[in-house]
Amino acid sequence: MDNATRGIAEGHNLMNEPFDPEALVDATAPLLGIAMTPESRAQTVLHLGIASEQAALLLSAEIGDESEPAPVYTP
C-alpha cells in the first residue's frame, strides 16, 4: 500500500457499530477459499473500509419492512 492509499484507508471513519475490516478479511478469506498475498489483503481491507462507509449511509435510510426490492422476477 502506498502512502497516499494508506492515508485514505486510515482516514476512513467506519460505521457507528464496530466494523473491523481486517478481522472480516481474515475470517472470510478461508471460508471463501481465497488465498491472499499481503498486498492483496491490504487493498481488500481498504476497499472494505470504503464499502462500510457506503453501507453506513445506506443503512441510515428509513426503509419500511414492506418495501419491495427493485428486481422483479417474472416466472
Place this chain on the structure above:
Amino acid sequence: MTPLLDGSAQGIAAAVRGGAASAVEVTKAALGRIEARDAALGAFTDVTAERALRKAAEVDAARARGERIGPLAGAPFAVKNLFDVKGLPTLAGSKINRDLPPAEADATLVCRLEAAGAILVGALNMGEYAYDFTGQNAHDGPSRNPHDIARMTGGSSGGAAAAVAGGLVPIALGSDTNGSIRVPSSFCGAFGLKPTYGRLSRARTFPFVASLDHLGPFARNVMDLALAYDAMLGRDEADPAQADVAPQPAAASLDESIEDLRIARLGGYFARSGEPCAFEAVDRVAAALKVERTVEFAEAERARAAAYLITMVEGAALHLKRLQTRAEDFDPDVRDRLIAGAMLPGAWVAQAQKFRRLFRAQALDLFREVDILLAPATPCRAPELGQRTFVLGGKKMLVRPNLGLYTQPISFTGLPVAAVPVWTPGETLPIGVQIIAPPWREDLALRAARVLERDGVVAAPVAAFA
C-alpha cells in the same frame, strides 16, 4: 477519403448509397487509419479486417443489385471487447478470458448494426471485467485519450471513446454499469448514449452487474448516435432482462423543437464535490437551453452508495470461482475490489435493492415536474494515466472508484442519459454533461443534445493527435 472518415456515419452511408464511394473503399481506408493511429491510442485489441472487407463487399453487391441498403451502409464500427464477436474469445478486458473458446455467434447488437449496413472492424480495449473508470488495462496497456495521450480515456469503455474521438471509427459500442459510457464520453469528448435500463438487448455480451448493466453507442454527432440507437432497438428473446417496452426510435424526431420541454439542472449532490470546470460545463449547457430552475435528487448520495454495494457484491459473485482459482491472473486493482465484494454482508445488498425501488419512485416524482435534468458527467477533466488519487470536495480519494460520482446515481435508477462534450474556450480537454430523461424517453435526451450541437455548445471533433 479523409473527409468521409472524419465525418459522420450518416455521411458515409449517403456516399455509399449514392455511389460516391464503395463500402469496400471506406473499409480499406478505415482499416488503414486504424493501423496508422492505433499504436498511439491503444484503442483496439482485435482488428477484424477480413470479416470487415467481406461484409463491405456484401453491401456493395446488394447496392449493385439494386437492393435497399441500410441507414448505416458502409459505416465502420467497433465494439468494446465484452461483446461477442464470432470467432474471437470475449476478453472483457481480462487475461483469464483469453482461455475461452471463440464466440460462436455475434452479440445481438452487433448483428443489428450489421443489419443496418454498418461494418464491424474490430474489438476495443476496456478496463478489466468493466470494473473501472480509468480506461487502463493491466494486460493490454491503457487506452489513451486522443486529446492528450498522456491522459486517461476514462473507463471502462475507454477504447470505444478513444476510437471515436481519434477518428478511427464513427460509431462504437460500449457498456455502462455505473458510468462506463458517460465517463469516457466526458474525458475523450465523444457523444455517448446510456439508454434506459432494459432497453437494448444484452444478449451475448460478458456481464458485470446484472442489476445495473446497460449497453449503448458512442458517436461524434447526435444523429449518428440516434441512428445507431434506432438500429439496435427491438425485442430480443435471448435477453431475459430486457423490458417488454415498445421501441421508440429517435432519429426521425431529432429536430423537433424542445421549446415545450421543462428543463432543470440538478443541485445538491450534483453541485458539490467536483472541480469548478464540471459545474462550468453545466452552466454553459444550462445557459444555452435557457434553464433557470434547479431541482434536487434528495437521496442521490445514498443511491450512489447502494449502487456501489450492489456492484461489489454482484461483481464478486460473478467472479468468485475465478478469484478462488486464478487470483494472480486478475488486474490487482480489480481483484481486490472483487474480493472485498465477496466478503460483504448480504443484508447490505438486500437493503440496497430495496432502496433502489424507493429512489425510483423519487425519480418518477421528479419527472412529473420536469422533462430533462442536467448534471455533470465527471467531477474533473481527464486525469493523467497512472494517477491514483485526487482531491474532491476537500477530501483525498482514490481516482478509480470515484470518477463515477455523478453517473452512478443515475444509472442506479436506470434513467436514459445522453452525455455531451463541452469545450471551454482556451482548454484543450473536454468535459461532459449528462442530459437525463424520464424512463424510455431517450428521444428527449437526444433532442436536447441535438439543439446544443446545432448551437455549437457541444461538439466532438476528431482529435488532432495524429
